[in-house]
Amino acid sequence: MKSVAIKRQEVRLPRYLVSELAVKFSVELNGILYAIRDISESGFSVESRGVAPITSRRSCRIFVEETTLVYEGEVERVPRDSELDAYMFVSKPLSRNLIENLEKAAFIKQSVEASMENVELPQAFKNFLIDLRHYLFHVKQRCDELDQKLRVEPFDIKESSNVAIEAVFFPWFFDKMIAFSQTLHGFDRKFTKEQKASAITLFRESVQEFYLTSDFVSRIIARPRGYVGDYEMMNEIYDNNSVGSSTFARLMYKYGINEMSSQSVRYRRGLFCKRMLAMAGKGPMAIASIACGPAREVADFLAAIDPKASGDFSFYLIDQDQEALLSAKRRLVDIKLNRQLNCEFHFLPLSVKDIISGSNSAGALGQIGFNFIYSAGLYDYLTQPAAKLLTGILAEWLQPHGSMIVGNYNTQNSTHAISEYSAGWPLILRDEPEMVDLVPAGRRHELHWDDNKINIYLEIRK
Numbered sequence: 001m002k003s004v005a006i007k008r009q010e011v012r013l014p015r016y017l018v019s020e021l022a023v024k025f026s027v028e029l030n031g032i033l034y035a036i037r038d039i040s041e042s043g044f045s046v047e048s049r050g051v052a053p054i055t056s057r058r059s060c061r062i063f064v065e066e067t068t069l070v071y072e073g074e075v076e077r078v079p080r081d082s083e084l085d086a087y088m089f090v091s092k093p094l095s096r097n098l099i100e101n102l103e104k105a106a107f108i109k110q111s112v113e114a115s116m117e118n119v120e121l122p123q124a125f126k127n128f129l130i131d132l133r134h135y136l137f138h139v140k141q142r143c144d145e146l147d148q149k150l151r152v153e154p155f156d157i158k159e160s161s162n163v164a165i166e167a168v169f170f171p172w173f174f175d176k177m178i179a180f181s182q183t184l185h186g187f188d189r190k191f192t193k194e195q196k197a198s199a200i201t202l203f204r205e206s207v208q209e210f211y212l213t214s215d216f217v218s219r220i221i222a223r224p225r226g227y228v229g230d231y232e233m234m235n236e237i238y239d240n241n242s243v244g245s246s247t248f249a250r251l252m253y254k255y256g257i258n259e260m261s262s263q264s265v266r267y268r269r270g271l272f273c274k275r276m277l278a279m280a281g282k283g284p285m286a287i288a289s290i291a292c293g294p295a296r297e298v299a300d301f302l303a304a305i306d307p308k309a310s311g312d313f314s315f316y317l318i319d320q321d322q323e324a325l326l327s328a329k330r331r332l333v334d335i336k337l338n339r340q341l342n343c344e345f346h347f348l349p350l351s352v353k354d355i356i357s358g359s360n361s362a363g364a365l366g367q368i369g370f371n372f373i374y375s376a377g378l379y380d381y382l383t384q385p386a387a388k389l390l391t392g393i394l395a396e397w398l399q400p401h402g403s404m405i406v407g408n409y410n411t412q413n414s415t416h417a418i419s420e421y422s423a424g425w426p427l428i429l430r431d432e433p434e435m436v437d438l439v440p441a442g443r444r445h446e447l448h449w450d451d452n453k454i455n456i457y458l459e460i461r462k
């Protein structure tokens with residue numbers, strides 16, 4: 001829609017050309033309604049009809065949209081040589097603020113009408129948003145009432161209320177939210193590109209305020225490290241706490257870090273840890289994690305490994321983000337010292353670009369001969385050509401009988417829609433043929449899934 005700017009003809013007082021305004025003014029003179037052509041706080045003009053409606057001082061009434069009276073007072077005709085009949089307010093001026101605010105209100109009405117017209121979405125989707133908003137509105141209202149009552153209570157009562165809410169209310173709330181998220185996923189799969197853009201706008205206008213109460217969602221949107229999925233977001237998912245300054249905010253937070261995709265993140269932590277523990281006692285093992293983030297699966301491994309077997313393990317933890325590496329280092333070195341382990345760590349600030357181009361010493365990693373390489377939470381951001389190149393290089397880094405696993409959210413990932421609609425978290429999803437397409441020629445491979453079939457894992461052996 002064309003934005004209607006207020007055009008002022010600065011003569012002495014701002015004068016508004018009605019043809020440029022979103023609001024229409026008319027004036028009743030001698031019992032007849034005339035369309036106003038331009039208006040200011042001192043007077044107005046109408047298109048000349050040959051005979052002037054009044055020639056002496058008379059009362060007039062000014063209306064907007066021909067129905068609402070906004071001014072009543074006396075006017076006098078201004079003698080003028082033009083096609084316009086001009087009149088001057090003589091009893092009192094017309095408030096300039098009123099003219100400008102009428103214009104603003106009319107513009108809001110026009111823009112809402114225009115955005116409603118642009119949305120070519122099925123009525124079922126609009127009904128779905130009404131239901132979702134209705135549900136969130138009521139849950140929030142009850143939670144806010146509870147918080148209000150708890151305000152004056154001692155800390156232990158507040159704490160036990162949180163425990164009770166989490167035990168009794170959260171499971172029901174969670175199931176409802178998952179059902180909404182899956183319904184959204186169903187709509188999203190059928191939308192055209194244009195419909196999707198409209199649907200995201202409408203979703204955000206309707207319900208995003210509720211999702212934004214969650215610190216997890218706010219962090220996704222704010223991207224304090226410059227990208228989504230940073231190590232702190234991963235830590236929030238792994239820690240699975242209730243965080244937030246109100247009961248509703250905590251419920252929304254807990255829901256987000258338990259969505260299907262978050263469950264799948266915790267699943268892979270167990271998957272990689274078990275895999276590495278199974279390598280204990282089989283001789284020296286060089287392991288690389290590409291885009292390691294907080295490396296929580298390595299922390300679990302260190303907590304569980306027999307200290308006597310730990311000396312066989314060398315870890316190469318690679319990430320583009322120095323902060324992620326520092327956070328991983330603090331945690332892992334702490335466990336190593338506490339448990340008196342002998343494993344070795346290399347924290348390498350390298351990006352996928354470095355690995356592909358062999359720059360910044362990434363090329364030297366090809367000489368190590370890895371027994372196991374894994375990467376999760378990275379391929380979902382790589383285009384197919386970049387993912388293929390990286391997979392080819394990593395497969396070359398393996399020593400004979402070594403294996404690598406790369407994970408990727410698959411096209412069944414029902415959380416994808418809610419993440420994108422509520423927080424703009426973009427992911428590149430892959431189906432089975434796209435995962436198999438990454439395998440270098442002649443390499444053995446298998447595909448695995450997690451419990452909810454949210455992530456596909458491609459395993460390649462040398």
Ligand SMILES: C[S@@+](CC[C@H](N)C(=O)[O-])C[C@H]1O[C@@H](n2cnc3c(N)ncnc32)[C@H](O)[C@@H]1O
Nearest residue numbers: 229234291292293319320321324351352376377
């Ligand atoms: C979603 S987290 C996954 C972390 C970890 N693998 C896990 O599963 O907990 C993504 C990590 O990938 C890193 N990353 C993103 N793009 C990268 C790139 N192009 N090169 C290297 N690391 C990257 C980020 O810094 C972040 O730590």
